[in-house]
Amino acid sequence: MLKKAQGISMNVIIIAAIALLVLVVLSVIFLGRIGSFSEQTADCQNKGGQCLDACDSTYSIQYDAWSCPADSNQVCCVKA
Numbered sequence: 001m002l003k004k005a006q007g008i009s010m011n012v013i014i015i016a017a018i019a020l021l022v023l024v025v026l027s028v029i030f031l032g033r034i035g036s037f038s039e040q041t042a043d044c045q046n047k048g049g050q051c052l053d054a055c056d057s058t059y060s061i062q063y064d065a066w067s068c069p070a071d072s073n074q075v076c077c078v079k080a
Helices: 010-041
Strands: 050-052 075-078
Antiparallel strands (some): 050 075
């Protein structure tokens, strides 16, 4: 009984290795930028709030989920 084996050609192996390398590089680039994107989306002023020392009559609701600059003692206030 004779069997003929089919092997994967060298071209397929090289193309698969290059494609895998491209996917890894794109993943590293994408994951590196997603951190800065999430920081920007949690910013108080980007969401329409105002960073104040204390909420006043104009901005009357303190919203703790959004952040103000780390070097200030301000809180994020939004309009009611």
